[in-house]
Amino acid sequence: MTDVAETCVQENPVERYLRMDRIPHIWCPGCGIGTTVNCFARAIEQADVDLEKLAIVSGIGCTGRVAGYLNFDSFHTTHGRAIPFATGLKLANPDLKVVVYSGDGDLVAIGGNHFIHAARRNADLTVICVNNFNYAMTGGQAAPTTPLDAMGTTAPYGVCERPFNLPFLAKSCGAVYVARWTTYHVRQITKAMVEAMNKDGFSFVEIISPCPTLYERRNRLGSGLDRMKWFKENSVIKNGSDTRNIDIAYQQPIICGKFVDIDRPSLLEVTEAKIGDIRGKQRWADVSRRQKKSIEQTE
Amino acid sequence: MAGYDSGSIVGAHYLDGDHAASEGAIAAGCNFVAGYPITPSTEVVERLAWRFPITGGTFIQMEDEIASSIAIQGAVWGGAKAMTVSSGPGISLMMEHIGLAAMTEVPCVFVNVQRGGPSTGLPTLPAQADMMQARWGSHGDYEVIALAPSSPQECFDLLIHAFNLSEQYRVPVLFMMDESIGHMTERVVIPPSKQIKLVPRRFTKLGPGEYLPYRAGDDLVPEMTQAGVGHKVHITGLTHDEQGYPVMNADCQHQLVTRLVDKIRNNVDKIAFYHEDEIEGADVVVVTYGITSRVSMRAIRAARQEGLKVGHLRLVVVWPFIEEYIRSLAGKVKALVVPEINLGQMVLEVERCARGQCEVVLVSHAGGTVHNPQVIYDAIMEAGR
Structure with missing residues (x-):
């Protein structure tokens, strides 16, 4: 018989990057945010980043809690204001690598003004946006990313507004790196995060994530696993796509890939x-x- | 004769209050300012945008006041001494982040060059109507420190003091100027840097693993750190424990919020200061702050010429309020006269602390200009009768 202790006790490779004293986390079963954090922990090993100098800034919401689980200098700020906080942090201390990690409602609804201006001024930030198509922390309200006709608690008859196409928004405001993946694409997410962190200037990664407790349940789209299968079958990888043509429509294929990778001071x-x-x-x-x-x- | 010394323009100058405040920030070692244009405070950031490149500071014009008020907090965690500047509507937008600075104990300075309100109000004209907002404007229980300069010289001197207080107590400090002070030009003397006492940030000496960002000693003020030095801190606006981790219960809330409030309330005597003029034996004491103290002096002099014993108490630190001093003073005088360019704000504190021991008279003014000294004189004479 082999030594049981030897075979079983192996450190999870991402544990050292997490605040294990805060685990278990608050995210629901089937949620995609944890998947993205796992990808991020792997990405920082590959990226050209001094881990002592890495700072994570989040806003408010489910994804806003990411800062609290990552074992780096981490800042859980106010709703929508992670980007201006991060801008001040980076300008005051350019040696830091500053990553903004937050949700769609936080970054592009209440924080939309900061988002476009950080992209415009090409602030030296990597912005990771987990887009779960709704406000999850508060119970599933419609967001500026909720696809037209999808339901939310504040859109009981379906959303009447056209949603943001985030890669197009980021690109047209001046981002130097823009990619979109779903939580099904863990290797691509990791690679996109590495590439984004290695860029100088404003880099942006959108990650489409299931929210089985709220968005999927209200819209009768099944469990987290069903959603992953749907992402697998309905994602179309089109690297270099013109971002004008990659709007997300309700239950229509999601165009993924790297869309922008340019250099600008x-x-x-x-x-x-x-x-x-x-x-x-x-x-x-x-x-x-x-x-x-x-x-x-x-x- | 102007000289240069660590970036400060040492010597005597003819400066308005806004520019003097900018020079005060430089002398205080401030090296990060985020701002957004708004009358009548714009000159402060204009001068810093011009001056910072040679003093080694960073100025950024943000997209709005909300962004400015949190960019400075990011900068503080990056190791900077930081300030933002605004007025009226801009200050209203910053209120959430004054709460964040109080909650996460970020030393920083918010300059408010007050103008007439509410809403867009009187952008180019003075008021003192943000005094209660300064104290209570953000939600929840917290304490801040607020200073009220009454001259361009004080805009320089007290802004340095504002930074010192913010470092010592790890609180946001509000610098309550007004349009008159901001745009009033006077002689301002800037001393050599070696004559300026600065309170350095209280950086911890503890290493990673030992340091807890919110463990406070007897003075209730925790030591600071900054990002990138290995402490791997977690900072949140949620109710948090000594480690900075969110804890959602009444016990943690009680411990944290009580400490945030007590670190200021227990030190009112050390923080608050004021100028007394002929208080001893006075029948009437005029309680003033900011520009109104200067307008009142004419009325006070005239009343004294009429033989009335009039004292003048000028509040320099307005928050925390000198509760015990006013209570004791109220027991010795016939009346306290409070002129202010609002419809009654600090007078509420004076009344509360006087506890009915003497008459408290408000001399109000809705804003747009300063008081006519005659009105203050009349109120003094009436109160002293």
Whole structure:
């Protein structure tokens, strides 16, 4: 007989990246958020990231709880405001790798303004958005991502609004990396997270996730497992797709892939080019003299 | 004659309050400011956007005041000394994040150059009508510190003090200027940096595993850390235990919120300060703060010339309120006269603390300009009769 202890006691490879003292987590059986966290834990091993310098920022909601389970400097901020918090954190301490990890309602409804502006200014952030098509923490209300006609507790006759196409939104505002996958695509998610984290500037990964307790149940779409099968059968991988054509319609195929991977000077790069020089080489010299002259003239 | 010293423009200058506040921030070692344009506070951020490149600071104009008020908190966790600046509607938008800063104990400064309200109100004209908002504007029980400068010189001096208090107590500090002070230009003397006392951030010396971000000692103020040094902290706006982990029960709520409040309430004597002028033996004491203290001085002088014994108590730190001082003062005078550019805010505190021992007279003003000193004079003479 082999040594039972030896064969059974093996550390889960992602445990070291989790706050195991906070497990079990609050997510429901069949929820996809934990899957994405698993992918993330594997991605940080492959990405060019100093784990001491990794900071996770979340907003509020089910995905907002991710920060609380990851064993890094982690910040659970206010609803919708993870991105501006992360922007301040990164600008004040450019050595950090700052990842925003939150849900669709948090990032693009209440936080939508911050989302578009962070993409516009190409803030040096990786934004991971778990899109479960509804507000789950509060009980399944419709979100700006809920497909037209799908039900939510605040849309009992079906949603009447067209949802956001998040990759298109991110791309048109200036994101340098944009990908979309479902929680069925664990290897692709991991790879997308690695690529996103290795980019300078605003990188965005959307992950379509089941919410069996609320979205799937209300819309009679089955269990978490049924949903994974549906993702498997109804996802169409089209890398490089024009993001204008990848809207998500209710129970229609989901276009997945990497859509954007470009280079454009990031906020930090531009800031350092303009101001870093002044601060470094010319400190107390030209600008100082100019400011001094101007101060004396005006005052 | 201006000189340069650690980025500060040492010497005597002719500055308005907004610009003096900017220089105060630089002298305080502030190196991160996020802001959004709004009258009458815009000049503060304009000057910092111009000055920060040589003082080593970062300025970012965010997409709104909500973003500004949380970007500074991210910056603090990145190790910066940070501030945001706004007025009226912008300050209203920031209220949730004043609560976040109180809850997560982030030392930072919110400058409010007050203008007439409510809503868009009087963007270019003064008021002092955000005093209660400063204290109670965010939801839940918490304490903040608020200061009210009454001159451009104080905008410089007290802004440094605001940063010091925020570091010492790990609280958001509200800097309650108003349009008159912000746009009033006067002589401002900036001392050499070695004469300026700064309270450094109380960084922990404990290593990873030992350090708990919300374990406080006897002074109830926990030590700080920053991201990227290995502590792997979790910071949340949820009710949390000493480790920073969310705990959803009444016991944890009681412990946390009581400490957040007590760390300020137990130290009112150390935090709050005020200026007294002929309080001893006075029959009437005028209780003022900010611009109104300067307007009142003319009325007080005139009343004294009429032979009335008038004292002047000028609040510099308005929150926490000097409850015991006012209670004791109320037992010794006939009346306390409270002029303020609102329809009665700090007067409510004065009344509460006076406990009916003397008459408390409000001299109100809806905003848009400062009081006519005559109105304050009349109120003093009436109260002293």
